[in-house]
Amino acid sequence: MPTFEYQALDSMGKKSRGSIAAESASVARRLLRHRNIHATRLRPIGEAVHARGYKFGGFFRARRRREVLEFTRQLGTMVEADIKLTEALGVLSVQAQNNKLGQIIQNIRDQVVAGETMVDGLKQYPEWFDPIYVAMVRVGEVTGNLGRTLKLLADYLAKRLRLETKIKSALTYPAFLVVVCVIVIIILMTFVVPKITNIITASGRTIPASTKLLMGVSAMFVNWWWAMLLVLALLWFLLRRGVATPRGKLIFDRLILQLPVLGKILRQNVVARFTSTLATLIRSGLPVADGLQTVAEVTGNALVTEAIRRCRERIIAGADISTPLRESKVVDPAVAHMIAVGERTGELETMLQTIADSMEENADISIQRISSVIEPCVIVVMAVIVGFIMFATLMPILEVPNLTGL
Secondary structure (H helix, E strand, O other): OOEEEEEEEEOOOOEEEEEEEOOOHHHHHHHHHHOOEEEEEEEEEOHHHHHHHHHHHHHHHHHHHHHHHHHHHHHHHHHHOOOOHHHHHHHHHHHOOOHHHHHHHHHHHHHHHOOOOHHHHHOOOOOOOOHHHHHHHHHHHHHOOHHHHHHHHHHHHHHHHHHHHHHHHHHHHHHHHHHHHHHHHHHHHHHHHHHHHHHHHHOOOOOOHHHHHHHHHHHHHHHOHHHHHHHHHHHHHHHHHHHHOHHHHHHHHHHHHOOOOHHHHHHHHHHHHHHHHHHHHHHOOOOHHHHHHHHHOOOOOHHHHHHHHHHHHHHHOOOOOHHHHHHHOOOOHHHHHHHHHHHHHOOHHHHHHHHHHHHHHHHHHHHHHHHHHHHHHHHHHHHHHHHHHHHHHHHHHHHOOOOOOO
């Protein structure tokens, strides 16, 4: 559905501007009139521009998720209290702290007033509402349990946000240490070392091998920094282009999951997200086959997506889902066995949630362990590098105590 940017006057004559999703310009003007707004200027926003605007919001992804979580929880509470959906959306659009989200909620309300479903409005904003969100709201609208479904969805979003926050919090300090170490090394090699080595070279004395090595590395940092940046940019560009292809994405995701230590944590996180999401979708009333199709769109890992799609094909053909998961080697044999038990006993939803809780706990423990190991390792590496720089610069000085100019 096209999106239009407007400039308008409200009933008090106050100027306002914003955007609205509508099938045509005339429909957009009619929707604005329902809000007692008179459009003075209305023009369509190109799809590419609209997409770029929302992609820029990726920098604030965590904040956006928290705002969507709060909106979902409040909307679920209001709908369960028998408040009309249009009325609830109108209230939430006004009290939204984020103007963009408030505008989006208002646009969704306008579409509901025009006779469309809430899902039709949500699908216009994929950067805010992912396929899982849309699928669960669709189930809630079809079954007539929108309030309960929204509260289930809010609990799921809160759990996912909590897990991501834990991971980021555990890795923030080690990442900060690495960045500080890199900055210190760059400063030493580009400013401090050249001044000292120039004095040593001017003395005409024999330069030790360690000092020559340090001088060569320092010269590379000073004279070829642009080439180093160019190589890094080229490698990053080639990696992005390779990952953009289906085969490249599959190879990259497979390699990521096979990393010695980090791969295990990523695998646990992916499995936890898959099982938790599928359990939530099944609990909301979505069939398993449809739930697998929805989960496959948001896993973020091509290897897992391929395994889930094979599972869906098995389900449609009347077979189980545990075998293709086991064959993909994404999940451990024990996890695949638990899923098979859940299928046989008819407790698949409960078993999936149990697996998700276990995987999240294991991932949390693994992250804490790695975090506690990374910190001393970074400090040791930093100490070794700085120690070598000091050794290489002091050796000529210690060998020539009467070095002029020092």
